[in-house]
Amino acid sequence: MPSVRFRLNGAETEIDADPDRSLLDILRGQLGMTGPHFGCGAGECGACNVIVGDRAVASCDAPLWSVADKDVTTVEGLGNAERPHPLQRAFIAEQALQCGYCVPGILMSAAALLNQNPSPSSGEVKQALDRNLCRCGSYNRVVRAVLRAAEGSTP
Numbered sequence: 001m002p003s004v005r006f007r008l009n010g011a012e013t014e015i016d017a018d019p020d021r022s023l024l025d026i027l028r029g030q031l032g033m034t035g036p037h038f039g040c041g042a043g044e045c046g047a048c049n050v051i052v053g054d055r056a057v058a059s060c061d062a063p064l065w066s067v068a069d070k071d072v073t074t075v076e077g078l079g080n081a082e083r084p085h086p087l088q089r090a091f092i093a094e095q096a097l098q099c100g101y102c103v104p105g106i107l108m109s110a111a112a113l114l115n116q117n118p119s120p121s122s123g124e125v126k127q128a129l130d131r132n133l134c135r136c137g138s139y140n141r142v143v144r145a146v147l148r149a150a151e152g153s154t155p
Ligand code: FES
Pocket: 037, 038, 039, 040, 041, 042, 043, 044, 045, 046, 047, 048, 049, 058, 059, 060, 061
């Protein structure tokens, strides 16, 4: 079985697996990263989004080989309960989640946006999250939360 190396949340990682398997499958299975969620499995909903390099990528639609030697960040690498990322604090402050299933993917899309554009407009946030679907319909709160995180106004 060929091995593929990449950095996962800053840690050098080597995995023996079919390089054509989806990154999502590898992350959730062999690597135990259950933050990225399986939604559509077809690159349409964003529930599985992770950051590869500096871009949000649908991990269900990315083969393992495509991340060789790259940096992959999942929501586990964004923040945690002890040290939440400003986006996570803002999502809580705005109550921008209901069931929460879509949120890890949305957080990664939003983090990629703020890394590239720390002061986005509302329109730019909506555009960046255009491919993230939320069945609970929390869209307005999500946009407010991302803008709030950008402003740095959450204690
Ligand atoms: S599960 Fe990957 S985009 Fe929907």
